[in-house]
Amino acid sequence: MNLTRLVYYSQRNPSETLNVQDLIETCQRNNARQNLTGILHYNGDHFLQVLEGGRAEVSAIYHRIARDTRHVNIILMECTDVRERMFPVWSMGLHEGLEGRSREIFLRYFATDEVNPETVNVDSLLDVLQDFAAELS
Numbered sequence: 001m002n003l004t005r006l007v008y009y010s011q012r013n014p015s016e017t018l019n020v021q022d023l024i025e026t027c028q029r030n031n032a033r034q035n036l037t038g039i040l041h042y043n044g045d046h047f048l049q050v051l052e053g054g055r056a057e058v059s060a061i062y063h064r065i066a067r068d069t070r071h072v073n074i075i076l077m078e079c080t081d082v083r084e085r086m087f088p089v090w091s092m093g094l095h096e097g098l099e100g101r102s103r104e105i106f107l108r109y110f111a112t113d114e115v116n117p118e119t120v121n122v123d124s125l126l127d128v129l130q131d132f133a134a135e136l137s
């Protein structure tokens, strides 16, 4: 099986109701069935998500997620074959908020705590998410 990693970010759609707990439970239930893993960061405004798994499964879930009206302005940053998973532990880990320690981590890699589509670099984003993941485990 080829292993693929997909990274995107998006913005919460303020016109839609969002229950993050319900969302993450759906992610975990569906992803576990398809051997998908990853991490979802939500800071109250932006989502950053990494999905890892078989190419067909990653592609299919991304297309489903992209149609979800709970978020908008979806920017696909990377979709590439990889040798191993960076986030093998959770069917979908949830990291919420950008205060305190998380903000410190974020500012290690980015000059401001605004996620700017023009300036964000995918490798830095993955570094941040790996540090967030280390906080979770």
Ligand SMILES: Cc1cc2nc3c(=O)[nH]c(=O)nc-3n(C[C@H](O)[C@H](O)[C@H](O)COP(=O)(O)O)c2cc1C
Binding pocket: 023, 026, 027, 028, 030, 031, 040, 047, 049, 051, 061, 064, 065, 066, 067, 068, 070, 071, 092
């Ligand atoms: C930011 C965001 C991330 C999501 N990530 C996933 C995911 O990793 N896996 C998943 O199955 N659904 C994810 N969803 C939900 C899907 O868009 C869709 O609602 C869900 O897969 C439908 O599942 P259901 O048919 O079991 O209700 C995400 C939605 C949003 C807004």
